[in-house]
Amino acid sequence: MGMFASLITLCAEPLMVSTNFNDIDFDGNGAVDAKYRASVSVSGEGSNVQVRVVSWVVSQFGSIALRMSPEALYFDEGSPVSTDSPANGAPPLVTTVALTLYLAYWSQFLEWLYVPLSEVDHLGSRLSVYVGLRFPTEGGMCHGWLKFVRPDTQLPTLFILDSSDWNPIPGAPIRAGLPPEIPIQSEWLPDGETLRFTWPPALVSWVLESTPNFTPPVVWEPVESGGGYADVSATEQGRFFRLRRP
DSSP: OOOHHEEEESSOOOOOOEEEEEEEEETHHHOOOOEEEEEEEEEEOOOGGEEEEEEEEEEEETTTOOOSSOOOOOOOOOOOOOOOOOOOSSSTGEEEEEEEEEEEEOOOTTSEEESSSSSSTTTTTTTEEEEEEEEEEEEEEEEEEEEEOOOOTTTOOOOEEEEEEESSSSSEEETTOOOOOOEEEEEEOOOOOOOOEEEEGGGTTTEEEEOOOSSSSSEEEOOOOOSSSEEEGGTTTOOOEEOOOO
16 A cells, blocks of 8 residues: 555656666776666566666675665765765675665556655655765775766656765775865975975875966976975975875
8 A cells, every 4th residue: 555655657768678877996997896787677568567677886896885874875975985984784785775766667547657665765855965885905995985966856767977086095084075185294304495295105106296376277297206205395485286196
């Protein structure tokens, strides 16, 4: 009785074929950390046809799907994806985060009727949502986020992968929707005229750049570095520096 009370009539057609939408490789090492795909199963025929659609993020090769908290699956913008983020259930459920989950019926009135299959971790009226993941890298487990968007909240409307980012420092957090916060240390060398910048070993391939001002057009120039550090002369006063992912 409750299921039929949840029926929703829509003109749009359900997805009819299982589809892999995106492969996500956070660190660009050639190994897929997660897939965004839809699984579709069709049963019956004619007026008795039923279509079950699930679109989800499926983590791969040791990656773990995370929850924002024990009570909330999807991350809010600015909330930390970190070592404190719990896994999404017990194995094997830690591998998936569902974004769309419904059953579609072809009715006698020649229209599709939709039934949501779960009210647990329901997306409600959200047009955008963040999924958090923990995944293995050469240096250890890192954290990343995926942002998904949709134009409306109708059941058959699928989410689209909008953007993503990750923190290359193993174990370090990243806030959903934001770039990683990279710790850069600075100290004066004994000569009193040279300032040394240092950054984590995981970022040895990153490039330190500088610019004299932020007046457009801003031109960033690379600073000679030793991989995890760079020495800057005191004569470089009034310059701004940034560390850029290559």
